[in-house]
Amino acid sequence: MRLLRHVADLRLALAAATDTALVATMGNLHAGHLSLVELAGRHGRPVLTSIFVNPLQFGADEDFDRYPRSLEADCRLLQAAGCDLVFAPTVQEMYPEPQTYAVLPPLADTLCGAFRPGHFAGVCTVVLKLFNLARPRYAVFGKKDYQQLFLLKGMVRQFNLPIVMLEGETGREPDGLALSSRNAYLSATQRAQAPQLHATLRALRQRLLAGERDYTRLETEASEALSRQGWRVDYVALRSQRNLLPPAPEEKDLVVLAAAHLGRTRLIDNLELSLPVCGRAPRV
Amino acid sequence: MRLLRHVADLRLALAAATDTALVATMGNLHAGHLSLVELAGRHGRPVLTSIFVNPLQFGADEDFDRYPRSLEADCRLLQAAGCDLVFAPTVQEMYPEPQTYAVLPPLADTLCGAFRPGHFAGVCTVVLKLFNLARPRYAVFGKKDYQQLFLLKGMVRQFNLPIVMLEGETGREPDGLALSSRNAYLSATQRAQAPQLHATLRALRQRLLAGERDYTRLETEASEALSRQGWRVDYVALRSQRNLLPPAPEEKDLVVLAAAHLGRTRLIDNLELSLPVCGRAPRV
Numbered sequence: 172m173r174l175l176r177h178v179a180d181l182r183l184a185l186a187a188a189t190d191t192a193l194v195a196t197m198g199n200l201h202a203g204h205l206s207l208v209e210l211a212g213r214h215g216r217p218v219l220t221s222i223f224v225n226p227l228q229f230g231a232d233e234d235f236d237r238y239p240r241s242l243e244a245d246c247r248l249l250q251a252a253g254c255d256l257v258f259a260p261t262v263q264e265m266y267p268e269p270q271t272y273a274v275l276p277p278l279a280d281t282l283c284g285a286f287r288p289g290h291f292a293g294v295c296t297v298v299l300k301l302f303n304l305a306r307p308r309y310a311v312f313g314k315k316d317y318q319q320l321f322l323l324k325g326m327v328r329q330f331n332l333p334i335v336m337l338e339g340e341t342g343r344e345p346d347g348l349a350l351s352s353r354n355a356y357l358s359a360t361q362r363a364q365a366p367q368l369h370a371t372l373r374a375l376r377q378r379l380l381a382g383e384r385d386y387t388r389l390e391t392e393a394s395e396a397l398s399r400q401g402w403r404v405d406y407v408a409l410r411s412q413r414n415l416l417p418p419a420p421e422e423k424d425l426v427v428l429a430a431a432h433l434g435r436t437r438l439i440d441n442l443e444l445s446l447p448v449c450g451r452a453p454r455v
Numbered sequence: 456m457r458l459l460r461h462v463a464d465l466r467l468a469l470a471a472a473t474d475t476a477l478v479a480t481m482g483n484l485h486a487g488h489l490s491l492v493e494l495a496g497r498h499g500r501p502v503l504t505s506i507f508v509n510p511l512q513f514g515a516d517e518d519f520d521r522y523p524r525s526l527e528a529d530c531r532l533l534q535a536a537g538c539d540l541v542f543a544p545t546v547q548e549m550y551p552e553p554q555t556y557a558v559l560p561p562l563a564d565t566l567c568g569a570f571r572p573g574h575f576a577g578v579c580t581v582v583l584k585l586f587n588l589a590r591p592r593y594a595v596f597g598k599k600d601y602q603q604l605f606l607l608k609g610m611v612r613q614f615n616l617p618i619v620m621l622e623g624e625t626g627r628e629p630d631g632l633a634l635s636s637r638n639a640y641l642s643a644t645q646r647a648q649a650p651q652l653h654a655t656l657r658a659l660r661q662r663l664l665a666g667e668r669d670y671t672r673l674e675t676e677a678s679e680a681l682s683r684q685g686w687r688v689d690y691v692a693l694r695s696q697r698n699l700l701p702p703a704p705e706e707k708d709l710v711v712l713a714a715a716h717l718g719r720t721r722l723i724d725n726l727e728l729s730l731p732v733c734g735r736a737p738r739v
């Protein structure tokens with residue numbers, strides 16, 4: 172496995188590659204990332220993992236500075252997972268001049284975007300840059316960042332990028348907590364409490380599958396349940412998988428998404444579900 | 456020469472190409488376009504000319520509907536000019552779904568952007584799509600659309616597109632009028648008057664080279680001269696070639712740009728100039 176720090180080295184290393192599979196990360200890798208690397212390797216070679224904590228997608232009051240950096244440990248994990256190339260540029264290398272061109276995606280001010288202004292423009296912009304640098308045939312993103320995955324798939328489609336988008340399932344701890352680099356911020360008490368987020372989404376899904384259809388009420392009650400347990404809730408939202416908008420009555424393929432804070436740590440999670448069509452068993 | 460109407464055909468035709476040279480046009484070709492095609496052919500093959508009147512870059516009250524379409528004549532000219540492939544998609548082919556992702560460039564609300572809201576976002580967005588469809592090694596744009604060329608060069612750089620941008624000089628009629636598809640809108644009287652735009656820029660340049668340095672006064676007087684001749688002036692502006700901003704006092708490489716209307720027809724033009732550095736002859 173080779174570690175590349177410069178754009179010019181990356182271009183050189185990939186000059187003859189036609190089937191590159193890219194996994195874009197911010198490092199501090201966990202088993203969730205590694206499953207994306209393995210998924211990449213089942214589709215294309217070389218497997219390229221980018222590690223870049225992108226300042227563009229952090230708000231002024233967010234955790235850019237304290238976001239954990241652990242390049243050496245990351246490289247050991249990536250090598251063991253079958254990664255071929257690591258691209259870990261500096262901020263100066265990615266933004267040699269102030270980035271004044273941005274990708275403006277839709278739905279950028281809903282769900283997480285409502286609480287993180289500019290976040291999804293920053294994500295789309297850096298991912299477009301990585302796509303243009305690596306020119307992958309495959310790109311892998313996890314379903315844990317559901318809105319991000321949705322928006323990046325749309326970007327690939329609407330900008331006519333010749334890239335196949337692969338979706339990795341969310342990795343979870345045995346108690347249900349979604350794997351996230353930000354879990355490392357949690358105190359022992361918070362860590363014990365953190366699975367409540369996933370549990371709340373599961374409970375909401377159960378009520379839907381049991382036949383409840385008052386979506387607003389379900390969202391509100393789930394949000395209130397988390398608040399009672401000490402969370403500061405950004406949102407709990409039931410959406411259509413198709414367009415991430417509040418589902419029309421006939422919509423069957425739904426996703427419930429949530430973002431909430433434990434202390435200074437913001438966690439997100441989501442669960443897909445399909446409502447039963449008359450005469451069929453529910454698909455969960 | 457092959458005429459392609461579909462994205463899938465374009466991808467197929469270019470599957471093995473590594474040195475494609477793209478000339479992006481809105482059709483209704485004149486000698487200015489053809490010189491860009493010839494410039495493309497001196498750098499790469501195949502030479503691909505796209506012909507697409509892009510609705511995204513027209514305002515609601517602009518000339519999208521009446522913009523001249525002349526595909527058959529265009530193809531004859533392109534064949535004679537050495538073009539290999541023409542890509543002429545329908546609006547539906549370029550935008551199979553409503554385009555909700557946009558490229559937001561800087562300086563989009565200055566100069567022409569101040570009078571055409573959304574224009575440069577529309578230009579950057581469609582050109583990015585064409586770049587991703589054709590994956591050219593070279594792309595040719597004319598200096599007549601100076602702000603457009605400036606913004607597209609910046610997009611290529613900041614989005615890390617592996618494309619060499621080539622700049623074509625502005626073609627002119629013998630009387631100085633810059634070649635433009637919109638010249639076809641002019642009545643005989645307007646056509647006789649149209650070279651005043653270029654003449655005004657030349658006069659402004661002469662005053663600069665003669666030593667005048669009150670930039671605002673020069674702009675205002677040039678604008679007033681056009682108004683007196685019956686033009687409705689959008690702007691006459693003296694800018695730095697480097698950043699398209701009002702030039703700092705020490706700035707030597709300047710460009711004077713103008714946009715003005717004769718009747719319903721909006722014309723643009725520009726002239727570069729370099730102020731003399733002490734002891735050197737001026738470069739014009």
